[in-house]
Amino acid sequence: MNDAQPAPAGPLRADEIALLRASVELVGPLADDMTVYFYAILFQRHPETRELFPANLDVQRDRLLRGLLRIVDLVDDPENLVRFCGRLGRDHRKFGALNDHFPAVGAALLDSLARYAGDAWSPRLADIWARAYGVVSQVMIQAAEEDAAVRPAVWQARVIDHRMRAPGIAEITLLPDSPYPFVAGQYASVETPWQPRLWRHYSLSHAPRQDGTLTFHVRATRDGRVSSALVHQARPGDMLRLGAAQGEMVLDPRMERDVLCVAGGTGLAPIQALVEQAVRNGGRRFVDVFVGARTADELYGFEDLLRLAQRNHWLSVRAAVSDENIPGLNGSLPQVLRQFGPFYRHEAYVSGPVEMVSSAVRVLLNQGVPQARIHHDPFDVPVLEAALLPRQLRREAHA
Numbered sequence: 001m002n003d004a005q006p007a008p009a010g011p012l013r014a015d016e017i018a019l020l021r022a023s024v025e026l027v028g029p030l031a032d033d034m035t036v037y038f039y040a041i042l043f044q045r046h047p048e049t050r051e052l053f054p055a056n057l058d059v060q061r062d063r064l065l066r067g068l069l070r071i072v073d074l075v076d077d078p079e080n081l082v083r084f085c086g087r088l089g090r091d092h093r094k095f096g097a098l099n100d101h102f103p104a105v106g107a108a109l110l111d112s113l114a115r116y117a118g119d120a121w122s123p124r125l126a127d128i129w130a131r132a133y134g135v136v137s138q139v140m141i142q143a144a145e146e147d148a149a150v151r152p153a154v155w156q157a158r159v160i161d162h163r164m165r166a167p168g169i170a171e172i173t174l175l176p177d178s179p180y181p182f183v184a185g186q187y188a189s190v191e192t193p194w195q196p197r198l199w200r201h202y203s204l205s206h207a208p209r210q211d212g213t214l215t216f217h218v219r220a221t222r223d224g225r226v227s228s229a230l231v232h233q234a235r236p237g238d239m240l241r242l243g244a245a246q247g248e249m250v251l252d253p254r255m256e257r258d259v260l261c262v263a264g265g266t267g268l269a270p271i272q273a274l275v276e277q278a279v280r281n282g283g284r285r286f287v288d289v290f291v292g293a294r295t296a297d298e299l300y301g302f303e304d305l306l307r308l309a310q311r312n313h314w315l316s317v318r319a320a321v322s323d324e325n326i327p328g329l330n331g332s333l334p335q336v337l338r339q340f341g342p343f344y345r346h347e348a349y350v351s352g353p354v355e356m357v358s359s360a361v362r363v364l365l366n367q368g369v370p371q372a373r374i375h376h377d378p379f380d381v382p383v384l385e386a387a388l389l390p391r392q393l394r395r396e397a398h399a
Ligand SMILES: NC(=O)C1=CN([C@@H]2O[C@H](COP(=O)(O)OP(=O)(O)OC[C@H]3O[C@@H](n4cnc5c(N)ncnc54)[C@H](O)[C@@H]3O)[C@@H](O)[C@H]2O)C=CC1
Pocket: 187, 202, 203, 219, 263, 264, 265, 266, 267, 268, 269, 270, 291, 292, 293, 294, 298, 320, 321, 322, 323, 331, 332, 333, 334, 350, 351, 352, 353, 354, 355, 356, 359, 376, 377
């Protein structure tokens, strides 16, 4: 089949959206097989696209098609569709010149859907899918072009410091080749020379610095190839690549509410950045920080925050350990929040393992904190934020 031509980008009608959703439901249970098929035909028809992806496709497999399919969920929500696809487009710049590949991906997607939807596939459904894909790719391309006018797609950054902060947790400092714009609380995507084209996201652990250096906290995990390489292999002098900073877990300087910060494990990084920013802003509101770790050994960074609290009356810092019985606070962060709340007057920032973040969010919602005042980074792949959140939750989040 020829590559899909750009489809006329008219809004889809309600009956067309219903058909689109029904087809996603239909292929949902077959998504794994369909994904394998999708990549197979994409690489067969366009071998040059293979080198855009990491050598091991396992994670990517899961991501790309899932993202494409779930974007469908946003087709009747233009504002969030544009926001989501715009971010996707900007984020894709780091992968290289992609504009030429949109038609190829679109064609592979439609052919995969046609095969796995079976009898339910029809020329009408194909037309609806082509139009939906046309809208998405137009928004992505436009966002990428606008972004290209103002900043590079990637930054080369040299490792200038590497130190272990706790067992398996390294603090890594980089010097980028040109100024790297970001706001305290944001994260960067990082590619290492050891796992080419495998990008992972790490939060910066500080507010922007005069000398332009950037610091990340990284924990080596058993399955985390990039994290393990960063902790165990990276040394001063090594070169990494960075994609643009992203993330909306930032302080609004106009906001007057007190702040609650909840940091689990290496989730401390963005919280430390927010606290540093609050100091710079002049400490105009009270900030309560809860830092959690499984064991006392893993509770790194707490002493630094305590020292900061001694100098700033508006800052209070508490630590809790969940898997060890030691003097002080015991329990997981969500358990501890239950003891200390309610925080319904606060603006809340939560960072750490996904399960911890989602259960802390539930505790805060139960305490009456409105969803809009609970800030956390997207679960899993940041660019798939909207895709991974259940529809209802997302609506509430943007309400
Ligand atoms: N911006 C963000 O949201 C950031 C998120 N992270 C993520 O944070 C995580 C940090 O992992 P580790 O340091 O290994 O944390 P960890 O597994 O050592 O746990 C840290 C804290 O979270 C609590 N916790 C862990 N699992 C929980 C669960 N199921 N329910 C309730 N509480 C739970 C623990 O009790 C402990 O207080 C990584 O997944 C990393 O991707 C890291 C940096 C920034």
